[in-house]
Amino acid sequence: MTQIAFIGGGNMASSIIGGLIKQGETKASLIHVSDPGAEQRSKLEKEFGVTTHADNLDAIAKADVVIMAVKPQMMKEVLEPLQATLSKRQPLLISIAAGINMDSLARWSSCRAIVRCMPNTPSLLGLGATGLLGSKDVSLDQRNQADSLLRAVGLTVWVKTEAEIDAVTAVSGSGPAYYFLLMEAMIEAGKKLGLSEQTATKLTLQTALGAGQMAMQSDVGPAELRRRVTSPGGTTERAIATFEAAHMRDIVDAALKAASDRAAELSEQLGKA
Numbered sequence: 001m002t003q004i005a006f007i008g009g010g011n012m013a014s015s016i017i018g019g020l021i022k023q024g025e026t027k028a029s030l031i032h033v034s035d036p037g038a039e040q041r042s043k044l045e046k047e048f049g050v051t052t053h054a055d056n057l058d059a060i061a062k063a064d065v066v067i068m069a070v071k072p073q074m075m076k077e078v079l080e081p082l083q084a085t086l087s088k089r090q091p092l093l094i095s096i097a098a099g100i101n102m103d104s105l106a107r108w109s110s111c112r113a114i115v116r117c118m119p120n121t122p123s124l125l126g127l128g129a130t131g132l133l134g135s136k137d138v139s140l141d142q143r144n145q146a147d148s149l150l151r152a153v154g155l156t157v158w159v160k161t162e163a164e165i166d167a168v169t170a171v172s173g174s175g176p177a178y179y180f181l182l183m184e185a186m187i188e189a190g191k192k193l194g195l196s197e198q199t200a201t202k203l204t205l206q207t208a209l210g211a212g213q214m215a216m217q218s219d220v221g222p223a224e225l226r227r228r229v230t231s232p233g234g235t236t237e238r239a240i241a242t243f244e245a246a247h248m249r250d251i252v253d254a255a256l257k258a259a260s261d262r263a264a265e266l267s268e269q270l271g272k273a
């Protein structure tokens with residue numbers, strides 16, 4: 001049975017661990033997590049029943065799959081002390097870090113089989129979206145292993161280049177935050193129009209859920225679904241005209257370009273180390 005080590009047990013690791021266990025993809029007893037925070041370790045143990053370690057080497061001792069879930073800025077200093085062990089054991093190394101390229105991961109870990117992936121936090125609910133990219137030495141079995149781990153927590157999409165991983169980061173890795181921002185803004189606007197915070201929140205969240213489900217289940221695209229809400233001469237038309245006049249599409253375009261550029265910039269800066 002596949003033993004999985006998570007190096008770093010923060011937000012994204014917790015979302016994936018929670019998803020894996022809830023979806024029954026793996027048993028908690030097969031998951032080892034290392035994190036420097038004693039409080040964080042105890043939270044992970046209580047919440048998910050996984051085994052935790054303060055020392056990263058203890059977490060990877062028997063791992064078949066090592067999932068690197070530390071901040072990009074920490075990756076080099078976390079991987080290098082593990083290099084001798086990783087080089088000897090050659091587990092499948094999966095990195096979820098934004099902006100750390102294959103070349104850096106290979107240099108710092110000495111692993112041959114590497115999968116770079118970009119998940120997102122709704123993985124916790126089994127509703128994640130993950131883009132994956134395999135190194136040339138990843139076997140078909142290892143690709144399938146990475147795919148089934150991430151598929152257990154949502155949708156998976158394989159891409160062919162690191163630039164595409166940066167684009168995935170901009171669209172779906174960071175994406176939940178954009179929707180949360182829109183929700184925050186709608187709640188505030190609803191309050192200004194006289195709704196209580198509780199009512200504005202309930203309506204906003206249910207509308208987001210409904211719109212998402214409808215877009216997923218519909219045989220027509222978002223543009224047509226939007227058109228069906230927009231009665232000629234009605235209320236939606238005025239709201240949409242206001243968004244368009246404020247160049248909302250240009251704002252979204254610029255925001256996603258900024259996220260993707262930042263991933264490439266991190267890759268360049270941190271890869272030099």
Ligand SMILES: NC(=O)C1=CN([C@@H]2O[C@H](COP(=O)(O)OP(=O)(O)OC[C@H]3O[C@@H](n4cnc5c(N)ncnc54)[C@H](OP(=O)(O)O)[C@@H]3O)[C@@H](O)[C@H]2O)C=CC1
Nearest residue numbers: 008009010011012035037069070071072096097098119120
């Ligand atoms: N959050 C998200 O939505 C997404 C994040 N990612 C990627 O996931 C990675 C983690 O991000 P996120 O979960 O948000 O960040 P967090 O800060 O929540 O998690 C990182 C964890 O790593 C721990 N850590 C720090 N130093 C070490 C070390 N030496 N050894 C082991 N663990 C260590 C941190 O502990 P402490 O806090 O005590 O320093 C923290 O608990 C990043 O690379 C990010 O790019 C990818 C997709 C989406």
Ligand SMILES: O=C(O)[C@@H]1CCC=N1
Nearest residue numbers: 097098169173174175
């Ligand atoms: O903000 C970040 O850098 C990470 C990567 C994608 C989502 N969170």
